[in-house]
Amino acid sequence: MKKLVSVALSAIMTVSVLAPCRGVMAQQAAESETVSTYSASRASDESKFIIDENGVITSYKGYKLTVTVPETINGIIPTKIGDGAFENNVVVRNITLPDSVTVIGKNAFKKSYVETVTANGVVELQDSCFAKSSLKSADFPKTEIEHNAFNGSNIASVDMPKLKSADGGFTDCKKLKTVKVSSLESTANGAFSGCTALQKVYASKLKKFDSSDFSDSKTIEMLFLPGADTINLDVTHNMTLYCGDNWKNGDISNPNKFNLNIIGGDNVVSMHTQNLDNDAYTHRSTDDIIDTLGAQIRTKDNGLRFGFQIDMQKLDFFSLLLSATDASFGFVYTYDSLDGKTEAEKNQILRAGASGVHTRTASNYNSKGFYFNYNAVFTSIPSNHLSDKVYIRGYFCVDGMYIYSPVVSNSYADVASAVLADDSVEQGIKDSVKLSLKEVQ
CATH class of the missing domain: 3.80.10.10 (Ribonuclease Inhibitor)
Structure with missing residues (x-):
């Protein structure tokens, strides 16, 4: 089907940031004197x-x-x-x-x-x-x-966003706890071996993770590896693994005695856990974390609007964002019919970068507490396409890791019919809907 609708990512940003305002505090405290601070090097x-x-x-x-x-x-x-x-x-x-x-x-x-x-x-x-x-x-x-x-230094944290390879670089750093290396692609020669206090590894572009490069690291609580195509994980302690759709090779061994939490897409995780007992791990699917808020029509421009909501508490998003170098949110959608497909099949088809799927980044949202809402609006739908469905899901992407809503679908005609059949809807609104249907026809 030809692309006959346009997409507007419609939302309003209302974000409040709480931070110390030293200028105001100084003004209030210095009504009778001038206060200034400076430093020189x-x-x-x-x-x-x-x-x-x-x-x-x-x-x-x-x-x-x-x-x-x-x-x-x-x-x-x-x-x-x-x-x-x-x-x-x-x-x-x-x-x-x-x-x-x-x-x-x-x-x-x-x-x-x-x-x-x-x-x-x-x-x-x-x-x-x-x-x-x-x-x-x-x-x-x-x-x-x-x-x-x-190697052997006292570093407790590493923040090197441009580092591409670690060749034995951090061996025996006994105090190292946090590693943020968002561009790291490879490790070698026991790069982090002997790091006995290591807790967090944020390596979004690392291609291959091998426990041998992290030997003696028995305290890792979080591994963020959405770009890895190979993960060989020897589970020797409780941990959470974030994985992406690229994970194709490698094995998980010895998880039975520890709590292993895996956060990733259904297909990828099922492929790598099929030989594990169900009680050996906990899986949190990235395919249904974002909430959908239904669909509405806009009679003024024959628009169809889909709403989505991110609950920042669901997946400890704040912890991820503290380490992230890039984060975005938006939508993936298709006009091709997915009728007859299972939910799992729809999830697999409607992913960012997939063939026949459109991806749009949103720049604005409404925020209230821990909730972030944003909308996708399809405008100027012509009369001969009022019954055509749009299949869509919202996403949130943190350094290459996509977190999605379930796939939802609707057409202008379906939503209009639901409004007209709803006894709780005011007659004035129904008249507007009827008028919009008559005008586009």
């Missing part, structure tokens, strides 16, 4: 740095706890922290690098007492650059490459 003395003609800082001769590397040193722009430049340094605790520094070299901070590093321009971390250091967190917003960079 001064680059460290250039003479304390040794830099070569290529911009490589080879050593630091200062004795400050907090170091800000200058943007130029002796007229040279620094581009790299050289091999071993701060190795075994017991003085420096905090260091800020200029954006011109893109590489931290081998053993650069190995066995040092550095606790925090601000390095917004760094894209590469070389071998053992923070090995066995006192570094507390790995927050490197642009780093794509690391080579065994953090």
Whole structure:
């Protein structure tokens, strides 16, 4: 059938955000005096740095706890922290690098007492650059490459949204609890082995998850792996696994003694749990988490509106959003008839990216408490298509993981007939519906 209707994603955003308003508080508290606060940062003395003609800082001769590397040193722009430049340094605790520094070299901070590093321009971390250091967190917003960079360090959290591969990089980080690596595609050489305190792994693009790269991690509570096509999971403790439609290979072993919660589509989960006892796991289907709010007609423009509602408490959405780098919501729909299909078949057909299925992203919604409502409106439906059904479902996508409503279907004529047959509907509304049917005919 030809596409003869247009789609408008119609909604109104009403979002309130509660946050401290220091400007207002200061104004109220300072009616009789002027209050102002500020902070300043001064680059460290250039003479304390040794830099070569290529911009490589080879050593630091200062004795400050907090170091800000200058943007130029002796007229040279620094581009790299050289091999071993701060190795075994017991003085420096905090260091800020200029954006011109893109590489931290081998053993650069190995066995040092550095606790925090601000390095917004760094894209590469070389071998053992923070090995066995006192570094507390790995927050490197642009780093794509690391080579065994953090093994044995004190880091408790990792937030590296651009990191693409982890090659033995976090072994024996005994204090590491949270890993957010939304671009990570591969791990190797026991990348997270020996991380005995690890609780949360958020790796939305990781292609293959293998428990051997996470050996001795007996405390993982959450694995977010919607992009994985291979998952080999040895269940040695209670955990929740988020999986996507790409999961095709791998096995789940030893779940019987622990609570394994799996959140994913019906087909994918059933394929990987068919050899497990029913009481060995709990499955929460992503195919019916979002609620549908029925359909309405708009007589002013021959429109058919479908409503959807997200209950943020249902799946701990807030916890996911705290780690997410990308989130969206919208609709998938088709004009092709799905009559005669089972609900499972409809769910499988009507998925984002499937052949013959249209996907539209919504940008606005109504919010009230934990509930988010949004609508899809099909407008200007011609008279010869009033009885044609639209098959539609709402979705919420978090870093590539789609969470859906059940599939619903309706036509303009069906909804109009229901309105006319409903004794509780006011006569004025019925007259408008009758008039709209007459006008389009």
